[in-house]
Amino acid sequence: MWLGCRVVVVVPAWEEAPRIARVLRGIPPCVDAIVVVDDGSTDGTADVARASGDLRVDVIRHAGNRGVGAAIATGYRRALATPGGPRDAFVVMAGDGQMDPRDLLPLLEPVLRGEADYVKGNRFRRRGVVRAMPPARLLGGIAFSRATAHAIGVAISDSQCGYTAIARDACARLDLDALWPRYGYPNDLLSQLALRGLRIAEVEVRAVYADEVSRLKLRHVPVVAAIVARAWARRIWHDLSGARAR
Numbered sequence: 001m002w003l004g005c006r007v008v009v010v011v012p013a014w015e016e017a018p019r020i021a022r023v024l025r026g027i028p029p030c031v032d033a034i035v036v037v038d039d040g041s042t043d044g045t046a047d048v049a050r051a052s053g054d055l056r057v058d059v060i061r062h063a064g065n066r067g068v069g070a071a072i073a074t075g076y077r078r079a080l081a082t083p084g085g086p087r088d089a090f091v092v093m094a095g096d097g098q099m100d101p102r103d104l105l106p107l108l109e110p111v112l113r114g115e116a117d118y119v120k121g122n123r124f125r126r127r128g129v130v131r132a133m134p135p136a137r138l139l140g141g142i143a144f145s146r147a148t149a150h151a152i153g154v155a156i157s158d159s160q161c162g163y164t165a166i167a168r169d170a171c172a173r174l175d176l177d178a179l180w181p182r183y184g185y186p187n188d189l190l191s192q193l194a195l196r197g198l199r200i201a202e203v204e205v206r207a208v209y210a211d212e213v214s215r216l217k218l219r220h221v222p223v224v225a226a227i228v229a230r231a232w233a234r235r236i237w238h239d240l241s242g243a244r245a246r
Helices: 020-026 045-050 068-081 101-112 135-152 168-172 185-195 220-245
Strands: 007-013 033-039 057-062 089-092 118-122 164-167 200-204
Touching: 007 020, 007 045, 007 068, 020 033, 020 045, 033 045, 033 068, 045 057, 057 068, 068 089, 068 168, 068 185, 089 101, 089 168, 101 118, 101 164, 101 200, 135 185, 135 220, 164 168, 185 200, 185 220
Parallel strands: 007 033, 007 089, 033 057, 118 200
Antiparallel strands: 089 164, 118 164
């Protein structure tokens, strides 16, 4: 526990057998439970996670690959099913090792102190990010972040960062069944949060790139763009409906 609240880490993983053990070893002792969601891997990711020896680890396996958004939704459902209080925090740490465990506590604290309902890591605030991030990811991340901020009406600097923390009561208000299942889920999730009036904050995190395999492809760009456009349309409709009701 941390600050009197229960902490659950959700680890979405697909074909991460070479990296998942390292990720699990790095999760600090203040975390109460770890939910690894193997999204249909064929390389033994689930077996490696089960062999970690960490009693906090609970492994769920999708029979086939459903997408990172679907894996996170599965992890959130398992976390919600465990007992706890409304300010418990559910953290997402990817199974590829791109999220530094040293950033976990700063990410958690705004949620646990009741200052935010959802906290996103912001890689762009950190000095040296231009050298650390591949140029295509850097430019794409900045462009999508600006578009997402405009679409949802909330200032967001790094919409695509997957290192996040959400309060239990905020997670319970999401429509997890409707969450976009693949690339683009961060933008769709931000849209849901903004429409519900939930408080979104960002904290600085490190950009980590080592031996992970990037699965972001050029074909994902129009998909994410369409999700951002849908988020804008949802907000306009929501605002119009509210105006009519008044």
